[in-house]
Amino acid sequence: MNLFSIFLGRVHAAIHDIAGDRADAIALHLSRVVVEPPRDASHGDMATNAAMVLAKEFGAKPRDLAEALAAKLREDPDVAAVEIAGPGFINLRLREAVWIDALASMLGAGPEFGRSQIGQNRATNVEYVSANPTGPMHVGHCRGAVFGDALANLLQFAGYDVTREYYVNDAGAQVDVLARSVYLRYREALGEDIGAIPEGLYPGDYLSPVGKALADLYGDTLLKKSEAEWLPMVRAAAIEEMLAVIKDDLAALDIRHDVFFSEASLQGQGGAVDTTLDQLRKAGLVYEGRLPPPKGQLPEDWEDREQTLFKTEQFGDDTDRPLVKSDCSYTYFASDVAYMKDKIGRGFEELIFVLGADHGGYVKRLEAVAAALSGGKAHVDVKLVQLVRLFRAGEPVKMSKRAGDFVTLREVVDEVGRDAVRFMMLFRKNDAVLDFDFAKVVEQSRENPVFYVQYAYARTQSVLRNAAESLGGDVGGPASADALARLSDAGEIGLIRKLAEFPRIVESAAQAHEPHRIAFYLHELASDLHHHWNRGNDNPGLRFVVADDPQATNGRLALVRGVALVLSTGLRLLGVAAPAEMR
RNA sequence: GGCCCCGUAGCUCAGCUGGAUAGAGCAGCAGCCUUCUAAGCUGUUGGUCGCAGGUUCGAGUCCUGCCGGGGUCGCCA
Numbered sequence: 001m002n003l004f005s006i007f008l009g010r011v012h013a014a015i016h017d018i019a020g021d022r023a024d025a026i027a028l029h030l031s032r033v034v035v036e037p038p039r040d041a042s043h044g045d046m047a048t049n050a051a052m053v054l055a056k057e058f059g060a061k062p063r064d065l066a067e068a069l070a071a072k073l074r075e076d077p078d079v080a081a082v083e084i085a086g087p088g089f090i091n092l093r094l095r096e097a098v099w100i101d102a103l104a105s106m107l108g109a110g111p112e113f114g115r116s117q118i119g120q121n122r123a124t125n126v127e128y129v130s131a132n133p134t135g136p137m138h139v140g141h142c143r144g145a146v147f148g149d150a151l152a153n154l155l156q157f158a159g160y161d162v163t164r165e166y167y168v169n170d171a172g173a174q175v176d177v178l179a180r181s182v183y184l185r186y187r188e189a190l191g192e193d194i195g196a197i198p199e200g201l202y203p204g205d206y207l208s209p210v211g212k213a214l215a216d217l218y219g220d221t222l223l224k225k226s227e228a229e230w231l232p233m234v235r236a237a238a239i240e241e242m243l244a245v246i247k248d249d250l251a252a253l254d255i256r257h258d259v260f261f262s263e264a265s266l267q268g269q270g271g272a273v274d275t276t277l278d279q280l281r282k283a284g285l286v287y288e289g290r291l292p293p294p295k296g297q298l299p300e301d302w303e304d305r306e307q308t309l310f311k312t313e314q315f316g317d318d319t320d321r322p323l324v325k326s327d328c329s330y331t332y333f334a335s336d337v338a339y340m341k342d343k344i345g346r347g348f349e350e351l352i353f354v355l356g357a358d359h360g361g362y363v364k365r366l367e368a369v370a371a372a373l374s375g376g377k378a379h380v381d382v383k384l385v386q387l388v389r390l391f392r393a394g395e396p397v398k399m400s401k402r403a404g405d406f407v408t409l410r411e412v413v414d415e416v417g418r419d420a421v422r423f424m425m426l427f428r429k430n431d432a433v434l435d436f437d438f439a440k441v442v443e444q445s446r447e448n449p450v451f452y453v454q455y456a457y458a459r460t461q462s463v464l465r466n467a468a469e470s471l472g473g474d475v476g477g478p479a480s481a482d483a484l485a486r487l488s489d490a491g492e493i494g495l496i497r498k499l500a501e502f503p504r505i506v507e508s509a510a511q512a513h514e515p516h517r518i519a520f521y522l523h524e525l526a527s528d529l530h531h532h533w534n535r536g537n538d539n540p541g542l543r544f545v546v547a548d549d550p551q552a553t554n555g556r557l558a559l560v561r562g563v564a565l566v567l568s569t570g571l572r573l574l575g576v577a578a579p580a581e582m583r
Numbered sequence: 584g585g586c587c588c589c590g591u592a593g594c595u596c597a598g599c600u601g602g603a604u605a606g607a608g609c610a611g612c613a614g615c616c617u618u619c620u621a622a623g624c625u626g627u628u629g630g631u632c633g634c635a636g637g638u639u640c641g642a643g644u645c646c647u648g649c650c651g652g653g654g655u656c657g658c659c660a
Contacts, residue, residue, distance in 0.1 A: 049602060052640070062640070086603040087640060132660065174660055294656050295584045318586060325658040332660055360587045361655045431588060446622045447609070455622060466619065508599050520597060534624060543619045
């Protein structure tokens with residue numbers, strides 16, 4: 001139930017009523033007509049731009065058209081007043097009963113309030129995290145992980161058919177380096193003194209247990225084998241272990257993927273990469289050619305040579321992209337093409353990629369590949385997630401990648417908790433750099449948005465507990481129509497109005513792929529609740545629990561339950577807990 | 584040098600895909616206050632939306648060109 005779309009329907013009807021034989025021409029422009037809350041609450045409850053958008057088609061001045069539409073809308077029994085303002089806005093003021101009904105109906109919907117069908121079950125793939133299986137996750141992965149997970153929740157709630165996917169880079173040079181690093185630990189586990197870890201191998205001691213496990217399993221038999229023999233065995237074991245570590249890290253953030261897709265599974269003789277490239281060759285999209293060197297500074301090892309290229313440029317990429325390396329193996333990009341083909345083959349229409357901002361150069365080629373492979377059917381959206389800067393009480397946390405002393409995701413979660421991490425990662429637009437302060441995010445203060453929002457929910461529960469105590473157990477049931485009708489204070493109606501916005505926030509956030517809008521909305525709702533609460537300090541008549549007036553109390557408790565409902569649903573979408581009390 | 588992202592109050596950021604007089608929190612200023620268990624509260628100052636053009640009824644939002652900051656730039660993943 002979205003009040004704004006309901007009234008959009010009524011505005012459409014009013015337009016249709018006065019359109020006459022222009023109806024067909026006007027229908028084409030209807031999508032630009034919106035009904036939204038006005039920026040300034042004094043303008044009314046809802047505003048529509050219909051008259052300004054359609055003035056040309058009607059051959060009328062915006063304000064004249066607005067007048068005609070207003071006359072129609074005034075016939076609506078739910079509308080208390082219609083005003084025309086500015087260049088031709090139509091402002092609607094709704095009868096109070098509409099808000100009361102809205103509250104009753106959202107309480108009836110319960111946890112389903114806000115759910116939408118705009119996704120129309122579109123098959124949607126959200127790929128996120130996809131960290132190389134070479135070690136535990138560090139903070140750099142954290143933001144994309146939370147973002148992708150919350151976005152997936154949001155899209156599901158908005159009616160998309162969502163698959164959460166992780167692309168495992170288990171082919172290529174990196175996992176060979178991993179295998180060699182583990183092999184060293186294996187020798188160490190057998191009692192050998194391996195000394196310092198050589199440059200170019202992974203130094204982290206998280207690999208020691210893997211080496212130990214191999215020693216337990218194989219004894220010293222691997223020592224006698226050549227690298228060509230032991231490497232695949234060690235590699236497979238190492239990848240499996242690292243993936244288990246990563247899944248464990250993700251679970252600490254309450255993140256679980258549906259599909260872990262192996263890059264290696266695409267490769268090999270007659271594999272998906274082979275067949276995909278064959279198809280592209282047949283389609284004339286692959287050729288042997290030379291690439292112009294990059295503009296500006298020429299890389300030192302630049303060598304002008306002929307290579308196998310995919311014609312991505314004609315699909316919007318900056319240049320064509322190589323598919324085969326100089327050693328005749330496939331490039332990472334070739335796997336990517338086959339992987340994209342696989343996703344499209346599985347029927348996905350919406351392909352969302354959550355990547356770090358340093359992958360910005362990858363956007364155009366992904367879009368081009370999807371366009372080339374799906375004939376423009378599959379829609380790609382790459383969400384770039386900016387970096388997180390860590391602070392400890394205002395001081396930047398120093399990290400050196402070379403020395404391997406990066407902060408792990410697990411350390412952050414263990415220190416401040418899952419809720420703080422998740423909420424803060426979402427309390428900023430994805431493409432803006434985010435400052436994360438260990439001290440601030442656990443502070444119990446107004447300046448800490450995690451606490452501020454969770455505390456608002458705890459406050460609703462505290463009120464309900466309190467009311468149950470002072471009024472007896474009879475406050476849990478649904479409020480009667482008479483009780484609801486007692487809601488009339490501007491602050492109370494204002495809160496309902498805010499609650500009624502939730503469904504359209506869900507829809508717009510889902511369509512824009514911007515979960516942060518939910519976080520900001522919740523922060524506003526929390527703020528409205530706290531403000532209304534504070535008014536009760538000066539004016540006891542506005543408090544939720546009115547000792548000698550059970551009917552008014554019942555109505556107000558329904559409002560409290562409505563706020564609690566939306567806060568908990570919103571927090572659920574973000575993957576953040578809604579605690580009943582905070583002490 | 585090419586491409587991508589960012590630039591909004593002193594600071595940190597929103598701005599609902601083009602709407603009305605651009606918002607919030609912090610800081611500042613001025614008051615009030617000891618709680619329906621809870622973060623003290625209320626009011627208020629503060630803006631050439633980086634700059635210059637353009638598109639139209641209307642631009643922080645879209646287009647072009649500059650300025651500043653970050654990222655990225657054949658075969659690494």
